[in-house]
Amino acid sequence: MKTFIATFSMTWRTLLARKVRSFLTILGVVIGVAGVIIIISLGAGAQSLVLGQITKLGSNLVGVLPGKSNDSGPPAAVFGVQIKTLTLSDVAAIRDIGNAPNVTDVAAFVRGNTTVIGNGESIDTSFTATDGSYPRVQNVEMESGEFFSDDQANSGANVIVLGYDVATAIFPNGGAIGNIVKIKSSGNSGGSIPFRVIGIQKKMGTVAFQNQDDQVFIPFSIGQRQILGIDYVQFIRAKVNDTANVKSTISDIQNTLRRQHRIGGNDDDDFSVRDLADAIKVLTSITDVLRMFLGLMAGISLIVGGIGIMNIMLVTVTERTREIGLRKALGATRKQIQNQFLFEAIILTSLGGLVGIVFGSIVSFLISIGAQYAGYDWSFIISPFAIIISVGVSVLIGLIFGIFPALKAAKLDPIDALRYE
Amino acid sequence: MLIQLKNIIKSYDNGGVVTNVLKGINLSVAEGEFVAIMGPSGSGKSTMMHIIGFLDRPTTGDYLFDNVDTKNFSDDDLARIRNERIGFVFQSFNLLPRTTVLDNVALPLQYSSKKGDAQARAKSALEAVGLGHRLDFMSNQISGGQKQRVAIARALVCDPKVIFADEPTGNLDSKSGSTVMHILERLNNEGKTIILVTHDTSVAMHAKRIVTIRDGDIVADEAVAEAERLHSKEEEEA
Numbered sequence: 001m002k003t004f005i006a007t008f009s010m011t012w013r014t015l016l017a018r019k020v021r022s023f024l025t026i027l028g029v030v031i032g033v034a035g036v037i038i039i040i041s042l043g044a045g046a047q048s049l050v051l052g053q054i055t056k057l058g059s060n061l062v063g064v065l066p067g068k069s070n071d072s073g074p075p076a077a078v079f080g081v082q083i084k085t086l087t088l089s090d091v092a093a094i095r096d097i098g099n100a101p102n103v104t105d106v107a108a109f110v111r112g113n114t115t116v117i118g119n120g121e122s123i124d125t126s127f128t129a130t131d132g133s134y135p136r137v138q139n140v141e142m143e144s145g146e147f148f149s150d151d152q153a154n155s156g157a158n159v160i161v162l163g164y165d166v167a168t169a170i171f172p173n174g175g176a177i178g179n180i181v182k183i184k185s186s187g188n189s190g191g192s193i194p195f196r197v198i199g200i201q202k203k204m205g206t207v208a209f210q211n212q213d214d215q216v217f218i219p220f221s222i223g224q225r226q227i228l229g230i231d232y233v234q235f236i237r238a239k240v241n242d243t244a245n246v247k248s249t250i251s252d253i254q255n256t257l258r259r260q261h262r263i264g265g266n267d268d269d270d271f272s273v274r275d276l277a278d279a280i281k282v283l284t285s286i287t288d289v290l291r292m293f294l295g296l297m298a299g300i301s302l303i304v305g306g307i308g309i310m311n312i313m314l315v316t317v318t319e320r321t322r323e324i325g326l327r328k329a330l331g332a333t334r335k336q337i338q339n340q341f342l343f344e345a346i347i348l349t350s351l352g353g354l355v356g357i358v359f360g361s362i363v364s365f366l367i368s369i370g371a372q373y374a375g376y377d378w379s380f381i382i383s384p385f386a387i388i389i390s391v392g393v394s395v396l397i398g399l400i401f402g403i404f405p406a407l408k409a410a411k412l413d414p415i416d417a418l419r420y421e
Numbered sequence: 422m423l424i425q426l427k428n429i430i431k432s433y434d435n436g437g438v439v440t441n442v443l444k445g446i447n448l449s450v451a452e453g454e455f456v457a458i459m460g461p462s463g464s465g466k467s468t469m470m471h472i473i474g475f476l477d478r479p480t481t482g483d484y485l486f487d488n489v490d491t492k493n494f495s496d497d498d499l500a501r502i503r504n505e506r507i508g509f510v511f512q513s514f515n516l517l518p519r520t521t522v523l524d525n526v527a528l529p530l531q532y533s534s535k536k537g538d539a540q541a542r543a544k545s546a547l548e549a550v551g552l553g554h555r556l557d558f559m560s561n562q563i564s565g566g567q568k569q570r571v572a573i574a575r576a577l578v579c580d581p582k583v584i585f586a587d588e589p590t591g592n593l594d595s596k597s598g599s600t601v602m603h604i605l606e607r608l609n610n611e612g613k614t615i616i617l618v619t620h621d622t623s624v625a626m627h628a629k630r631i632v633t634i635r636d637g638d639i640v641a642d643e644a645v646a647e648a649e650r651l652h653s654k655e656e657e658e659a
Binding site: 006007010013017018322323325326327328329330331332333334335336414415418 | 471474476477496497500501503504505509511515517518519520524528529531532533539575579
């Protein structure tokens with residue numbers, strides 16, 4: 001132990017005596033380790049953001065999308081492909097307590113882009129056409145007024161609920177409730193449809209990557225028939241009475257829809273039923289691949305850093321040929337010389353690793369602050385795993401890339417080394 | 422006998438051309454002697470010293486150190502002998518740059534099996550060469566004469582039987598050279614065996630015995646009469 005401390009302090013002083021050289025030597029490892037730390041931290045932060053967005057919806061929601069899906073990928077509707085197999089009668093069937101006993105509420109959706117005109121303002125935004133159960137399904141609260149009822153939705157009453165941002169943009173001074181706004185129809189009628197504002201949704205921020213405040217809500221039938229001119233449902237969300245019943249409800253809904261769609265035997269579903277766990281799985285599988293790829297890049301930069309260290313160590317061995325000869329003349333064995341240079345390489349890379357961890361953490365922290373400033377729910381996460389891996393890899397790189405220069409030093413003949421000018 | 426060379430031959434094979442640098446050296450040095458090895462450059466005196474100092478091995482011949490045949494010694498055995506039984510003083514000092522005087526002197530102890538208190542031993546070795554007041558100086562902040570005295574202290578720190586000095590005054594002015602020679606004489610008087618390699622007769626005359634080598638052979642081996650011996654006056658530098 002005493003020997004170790006003596007060797008360490010000697011090596012430390014040797015390295016301190018060449019501060020600039022030592023710093024430049026470890027720069028590659030610093031950047032490599034910082035890269036690993038930043039990538040792992042950003043990956044974890046992005047994942048927490050994704051998970052946060054999804055879990056805000058609530059964990060007891062089941063979504064139904066048209067088009068089949070399997071374990072290998074998400075349904076085609078996710079990629080914007082129009083599939084028309086879901087209908088309002090499917091929604092009614094899911095709502096039937098005999099089919100899915102644990103479903104408490106079901107909401108059908110169609111969505112589109114539109115322009116809202118009112119109070120002398122004109123706003124480009126998106127509309128969501130749904131039914132009266134929407135606020136219960138998605139835990140929505142109202143800033144003022146109220147959401148439309150199922151009756152209003154089914155009868156196609158011309159009533160509208162504004163998202164918070166839309167409301168404040170059109171009616172900056174309040175007084176939205178009871179006013180008339182017009183929605184441009186991009187569908188068959190071509191004109192614009194007047195709506196009476198009956199409610200404003202509370203400010204919600206982004207949920208599942210949608211700005212909940214930059215949209216308007218209109219009754220389902222108007223959005224479906226009059227504005228979009230379609231006769232199918234884009235997606236369905238069902239609320240389950242208890243998280244524990246989510247899995248059984250998924251199969252209830254699957255069975256119901258297979259009956260509805262007359263899918264028999266072993267034929268594939270033409271729809272997909274997913275809960276949030278599935279959605280999270282899909283998203284994390286994508287981010288995991290990204291993280292692995294970026295981690296690989298950082299790993300490569302670490303190896304390049306290691307080669308840099310080897311280069312400098314080789315130069316150092318040549319420069320210090322006389323010193324090596326002297327040490328041998330004074331009684332150093334091959335092994336002692338070899339260990340000295342190996343030790344220097346390991347200390348250098350470990351130091352590079354530590355500096356890289358600090359540097360990478362600072363950068364990750366600044367990025368998380370920036371993301372939070374931009375309004376994202378981004379957590380600053382430095383996993384101990386990342387730190388252990390980085391330090392371990394740094395030491396390993398010192399060992400691997402230090403051994404060749406160290407062996408070269410150990411093999412030097414003391415006489416040749418002493419004569420070396 | 423401390424050192425016994427029996428028919429030592431050293432040859433180098435240079436692309437098929439074999440050069441005999443040492444052509445059968447026989448030499449004995451007893452403990453406590455002060456021997457100067459003289460000869461012009463290329464005579465083989467440095468090669469001989471490298472072999473006696475275990476920095477090199479003979480091609481053929483026997484080398485008995487302290488009455489032990491060294492033929493089958495491993496590299497590690499030789500490293501230990503260099504560390505514990507021998508001290509080297511070089512013409513160009515060979516101090517570690519950017520390192521304190523004290524740490525330079527303590528360097529051999531780092532490789533020693535019996536370290537003791539390295540700092541204290543290095544300090545007393547430096548005091549023995551009159552540099553007890555320069556412990557914390559960097560090795561490049563002191564004069565040439567002081568550097569060579571640091572090198573002598575480093576050679577002494579492991580308490581060796583024999584000190585090899587290869588042209589110790591070669592890079593020094595005459596005054597510093599005289600101080601260095603005086604220290605070597607004093608060490609010899611205290612019982613250390615000193616083997617000095619030089620081509621300078623006036624330096625060699627400090628020794629008690631002069632061995633002259635020419636073209637790889639010993640051509641003369643004579644004692645220096647006490648009357649002819651040069652004695653340096655102690656001229657410690659401030």
